[in-house]
Amino acid sequence: MSAADLAALAPILILALGSAAVLLTGAWWPRCAPLLWGGAAIALAAAFTAALYSPPTLEIAGFFRSDGYGRFFTVLWSAVAALTLMTSLRYAEERHFEGGEYAALILFGAAGMALLSASVSFVGLFLGLEAFTLVLYILIAFHREDPLGAEAGLKYLVMGAVATGFLAFGIALLYTASGTFRIAEAMTALGAGAEMRPVAMAGMAMFLTAVGFKVSLVPFHLWTPDVYQGAPAPVAGLLSTGSKGAVFAALVTMWGGLEVGRDLLEPLLWALSAITMLVGTFCALRQENLKRLLAYSSVVHMGYVLIGLLAGGADGNGAVVFYLVAYTVVNLGAFGIIASFSREGGEPQNFEDFRGLGYRHPLRCGTMAVFLFSLAGVPPTAGFIGKFGIFYAAVGSGYILLALLGVLASLVSLYYYLRVIIVMFMSDIAAFPLHRGTFSEKAAVGLCLLATLWLGVLPGALLDLITRIL
């Protein structure tokens, strides 16, 4: 660890030390709202530091990259943490959460996500992944009086622990085959002529199992709907965006076009992507609960992202990164709206709760409709540009069938997204009026809406930035 390394770590240090500071403050001064605002300010400070300060080194201790790519995701996940804290303000206060613990956990989770996105070594990857998974175990069960939350937390903990076991075994086998933790060099053990190729392949299979669990690819997706349903809405937002996006960000570094071992990995990833889109779509059709619907929708979206990863190259990787940003913004907004509707008794989740709600709360229901259209990929939203980029890259790399499957899944997805909109706007008013929402919630959701439309209409700036950092 040199001074240059420390300087490059500055945003992470702000997040981690800030989280410890918030935690300690909360012990002596247990006020929920100021602590959450403080946490959001720390997250924003980290985001600005990462965006504006260009560190002297490109790599930190051989574990993490501190070039444009790493900084880009540090900014993104810090902003996600800030928005999550903003949507949690009233939610946390009404449920008597301990503000210090809550804000500290979310800040450290963002640090873990940023580290994972920037990892260039399996050690860094494992540490980053475990950092935010550990935080999420606690955050999911944070509402102690909610039995569903406890159940969700336990489910995620047990399955997550098994996945961690797979990850550790996989990394150990890849290390055995290659003799190095550095991802780029370790991947050469997968090459056609490599001495210990079967060992490396077994390691990669275990690694893929763990990754499949974390980003909920079919057949490792079974936990997703239950955990989303039980988790507090702001935490579910963090779970569906940061925890999945960070894994994919690391995979982009790892595979970068899949030069070695492509012959064996390609059919596997192809099948995973196809089955994920199919099963996710069919399960989403039958949901009567908005949070479960969003869970299955996130499963389908991970299938799309996998297509982009498989396509690889500058086009594919750029499309993946853009898609991650678009998906993050939209999902964070959607869960933010659910949180803003929540009352002390609980959150509105079932379609029954939303019946005719568009007439009582037209602004937020309209915003929700925009988010759902973006998830379905309707222009002029960010989701459209994201999907266009993915399918364009897929066709360019010869994955015509996969692109076709993706387009079909998107078409079917219109059905289940439109169902929510129909329930909100085209049925008689039956739902009870929900909470009016507070300034911070509306501001956070408004920012997400702005980003969704901006990325949909003028995606050029972000696309240019992504081309430069890749």
Add this chain to the structure above:
Amino acid sequence: MATIIFYILAMTALAATGMCITRRNPVHAVIYLVNSLFAVALIFYLLGAPLVAAWEVIIYAGAVMVLFLFIIMMLELAPTEQPQGAGWRRWAPVLLFSLIILGCTVALMAVDPDAAEGVPTYYASPRIFGYTLFQEYALAVQIVSFQLLYAAVGAYYVGRTPRRRQEAG
């Protein structure tokens, strides 16, 4: 010699782990796991990593397993009804595994006390290990420390009675 002992220990570890995951009584399962951990510790010793072997015994077989036992006792998870079947069938496997491990240890001490037959190039002295851990992997140690902090915070938070309920009760 080292190869034979390795295979004996590997089989013991596998068999003990198999017994561990098939036992209904959690206390029995813990005892089998301790057996398995001892066997793995000896394998580490054979491979020229005495430091890791010592930790395997002190941390895993010692600290972690004792914590397991404490929790089983505190939560009263151990079954209370009398098990069926002859008594020796319950303790014979444990005794067998323990004797094998003891025998291997004695054999190692008699034949190869310095573990010289292992792979000397990979022999890591505590000093070298410490340098690697706290210089090359210093950042990793810091991140893990933070994780442990939040694990403790989380366990405390989830396990504690909420403040409101305390006041009401």
